[in-house]
Amino acid sequence: MDGKEFKVPMNGNGSNGNGVEVSHGLKVLQDRKKTTMAGLTPKELPTWCGGCGDFNILFTIKNTLVELDIDPASTAIFSGIGCGSKTPHFIKTYGFEGLHGRSLPVATGTLLANHHLNVIVVTGDGDGYGIGGNHLIHTMRRNFNMTHIIQNNEVYGLTKGQYSPTSPAGFRSPSTPQGAIDTPVNPISLAITMGATYVARGYAYEVKHLQKLLADGIRHKGYALIDVFQPCSTYNKINTIAWYKEHLYKLEDSGHDPADKMLALSKAMGDGDKLPIGLFYRENRPTYEDSMPQLNGVPLVKKDISDIDITPMLQRFK
Numbered sequence: 203m204d205g206k207e208f209k210v211p212m213n214g215n216g217s218n219g220n221g222v223e224v225s226h227g228l229k230v231l232q233d234r235k236k237t238t239m240a241g242l243t244p245k246e247l248p249t250w251c252g253g254c255g256d257f258n259i260l261f262t263i264k265n266t267l268v269e270l271d272i273d274p275a276s277t278a279i280f281s282g283i284g285c286g287s288k289t290p291h292f293i294k295t296y297g298f299e300g301l302h303g304r305s306l307p308v309a310t311g312t313l314l315a316n317h318h319l320n321v322i323v324v325t326g327d328g329d330g331y332g333i334g335g336n337h338l339i340h341t342m343r344r345n346f347n348m349t350h351i352i353q354n355n356e357v358y359g360l361t362k363g364q365y366s367p368t369s370p371a372g373f374r375s376p377s378t379p380q381g382a383i384d385t386p387v388n389p390i391s392l393a394i395t396m397g398a399t400y401v402a403r404g405y406a407y408e409v410k411h412l413q414k415l416l417a418d419g420i421r422h423k424g425y426a427l428i429d430v431f432q433p434c435s436t437y438n439k440i441n442t443i444a445w446y447k448e449h450l451y452k453l454e455d456s457g458h459d460p461a462d463k464m465l466a467l468s469k470a471m472g473d474g475d476k477l478p479i480g481l482f483y484r485e486n487r488p489t490y491e492d493s494m495p496q497l498n499g500v501p502l503v504k505k506d507i508s509d510i511d512i513t514p515m516l517q518r519f520k
């Protein structure tokens with residue numbers, strides 16, 4: 203397990219309050235079956251287009267949960283609206299498909315109510331970097347203990363192919379018939395400068411590589427962004443599988459040091475027409491929850507509130 207921590211923290215007596223023992227931050231199996239691919243897979247099947255990268259991302263998320271033996275009953279997956287945001291329907295954990303761009307506030311509220319959950323957020327690039335961009339930067343700087351996977355197909359898939367915040371300049375779409383004229387968001391440099399403590403990028407057709415990034419991101423204590431290049435076979439005819447084959451390289455093959463923030467930033471800016479995938483940056487910093495004494499121990503949702511009387515407070519609003 204590389205000595206890294208799962209997101210589920212320990213309390214004083216070594217139990218996470220869900221009947222699952224934890225030791226040094228690692229979950230230990232107790233009173234439940236091992237997590238399996240079959241156990242995570244519902245009977246509903248995705249209706250994505252053939253060749254859509256979302257299939258591989260879904261498969262890799264499930265494989266990662268199996269690899270880490272993460273308890274589905276202690277896991278909640280949040281999404282917004284988009285093709286890829288249907289992902290929680292296809293994994294048998296707790297799930298919540300929210301409004302477009304609003305998955306992070308819902309995930310944050312749930313995390314604060316029960317900080318012993320594994321919180322995973324899965325959104326599209328439009329959802330995460332566009333309409334949800336404001337939530338994104340504040341989630342990053344606060345360093346909540348969650349894993350955020352962004353299916354970056356550089357287009358709005360669900361609404362039939364409009365350009366997105368990560369579409370390249372010149373991208374022709376129904377909303378940019380003359381070609382996009384604005385500068386795209388650079389998710390990696392944004393995350394590094396906004397205080398994300400684990401910043402990585404994977405590719406939907408490099409599943410082993412992606413699985414390592416997801417596993418390390420889930421084990422990382424703090425906010426982890428994993429941007430995933432995801433071919434949209436229907437609406438993005440530029441960033442195709444053949445295009446990625448020509449343009450991607452792995453950071454680890456170039457001797458990158460993820461502890462070096464300035465180097466990570468320079469890698470994030472790209473290398474001519476080559477784009478790196480891999481772990482750009484990682485640091486250890488206290489999470490938002492670490493700084494809340496109320497969350498030290500039993501999650502809020504399990505606290506005994508039977509002797510709390512809110513009548514006096516309610517009187518003030520009469």
Ligand SMILES: Cc1ncc(C[n+]2csc(CCOP(=O)(O)OP(=O)(O)O)c2C)c(N)n1
Nearest residue numbers: 283284285286302326327328329358359360
């Ligand atoms: C507030 C709001 N604005 C716009 C929409 C319409 N809408 C739904 S999904 C979407 C874009 C989805 O793109 P992305 O997040 O990149 O996901 P993808 O479909 O590409 O996976 C838009 C604009 C909406 N549902 N709600």
Ligand code: SF4
Nearest residue numbers: 251254285359434435
């Ligand atoms: S429109 Fe694109 S993103 Fe949506 S399901 Fe089809 S290939 Fe996937």
Ligand SMILES: [Mg+2]
Nearest residue numbers: 326327357359
């Ligand atoms: Mg998209």
